Amino acid sequence: MTDTQERTRPASTEDVIAALRHEAGSTGFHRTLDGEHTATLIRRGPMLMVSFEDTAASLARRGGLPVGLDLVDDKDWSLLHVTADDASWFRRDAIYDFFDEMTDEGVFDTFEQVLFYGVGMGGYAACAFSVASPAARVLAIEPQATLERDRTGWETRFRESRALEFRRRYGYAPDMVEGAERAFIVFDPHRQLDHVHASMFWGENVTHLKVPRLEGVTDDRLDLALEELDILHRVIAEVGSGTMRAQDFYGYYRNRRAHGPYLRTLLQATIDRGSPRLTALLCAKVLETQRAPLFRRQLRAAARRLATKGERPDWLAEVIDAAAD
Known part of the structure; x- marks a missing residue:
């Protein structure tokens, strides 16, 4: 197992990809799915975390690498990490085909439990692709439900991405999480558009976790704010293990009162x-x-x-x- 202290912080998005390729070793794999996306499987223990993140967002973290690698080190989890190099929302045929393949070949079935995780557009992808592993658990931080114009005429952000296709396979994220064991949706209720997206996820298996007024902790990203408050890793671990309860989350969230x-x-x-x-x-x-x-x-x-x-x-x-x- 590689110790996070021994990793060199990547200086570029290319370095992020190179680090993931190295971590895959001989027991996993690293694939280029198309010109914009890669997928890396790091095989360790029986718990699999499936995460989605653009490489620039990974680089913005303190260590410059995906948070899933921390769980590989700390919990001996396995990791399937999908990268993007732009705001694609992971809406590409190559990614659909990849998850079809993972399902058809029974890759997810080789693990005792699967957790899908992501933030923003990665949160959208975590919800959307969770359908590939029925009864998976999901942790999505400020996810979008869709950017389909007919459903989100009120959405004024992401203008360059509104032309993306959201109607085909793995499309409308709230429908895709219906088969999840549990789905936790984390959002700031004071961010109105994020609040609307979060409200589109509903059902007995969906839990909304509200985290207001964290914008002063870090620039704008809730995941980085939760990490700064020493909450994020604990929440990921407990959602993955199936022990997370809303009251536990809010107990951890009270740490902000001393921050x-x-x-x-x-x-x-x-x-x-x-x-x-x-x-x-x-x-x-x-x-x-x-x-x-x-x-x-x-x-x-x-x-x-x-x-x-x-x-x-x-x-x-x-x-x-x-x-x-």
């Missing part, structure tokens, strides 16, 4: 809302457990604004005095 970037995002939201009382409450809560100069300054500023309005509560003076110690 500086998240708290600063929340602070800015109270300021933008023009609510000094909410700002004061948040700052007081943070200062109970942290020495945080920014929150101390904002607490005093909120107190001044409340005093100007004649609305300063009695408890606030005690909090300010305690924060000054």
Whole structure:
């Protein structure tokens, strides 16, 4: 088994592909599916993670490689990773044919359990191609249900990808997860378009997990934010093992309350809302457990604004005095 500490961080998307090819070794395979996509099978243990990601997104991670490799190392999982080098949404005949082949040859049946995983367009693909392995488990972070124009006339993003075909095989992702054992859909309810896509996934086997206001933790990607909060790997592992429950997820998610970037995002939201009382409450809560100069300054500023309005509560003076110690 290769230790993640020993891997050289890739400097380019070509390096990502080369690293995957190397990891496949003699027991797996690395295939070029077409000019834009590759598939790599790394055989280890009886648990198989099937993941989808464009190589630029992999490169954006701290280690520059797909998160599935971490599970190969930490859990001795096997990994089937499909790459894209552009915003294809994995809508290509070569990929359909590849998953048809994997099903027909019984590759998925050689593993005790299969987990499909992806983010964004990779989340779409994880849901769509999960039908290739009935009773698989699915973890999709902010997935699109489809970009078919007739179904998503409200979608204003991904303009260059709206011409892609979403009606043929492995097309409408919410239909494809109907055969999954469980499908967890992670999204930020404050991102309206992502919220609409998430709502298109429904059924007894679908669980929605809401993660609001994480944009301050990392630039824009929920998976990187969850990784920064030390949640992502645990969630992937528990969905894969079948032990994940919504209440467990939200218990882990509470870790954000001690995470500086998240708290600063929340602070800015109270300021933008023009609510000094909410700002004061948040700052007081943070200062109970942290020495945080920014929150101390904002607490005093909120107190001044409340005093100007004649609305300063009695408890606030005690909090300010305690924060000054």
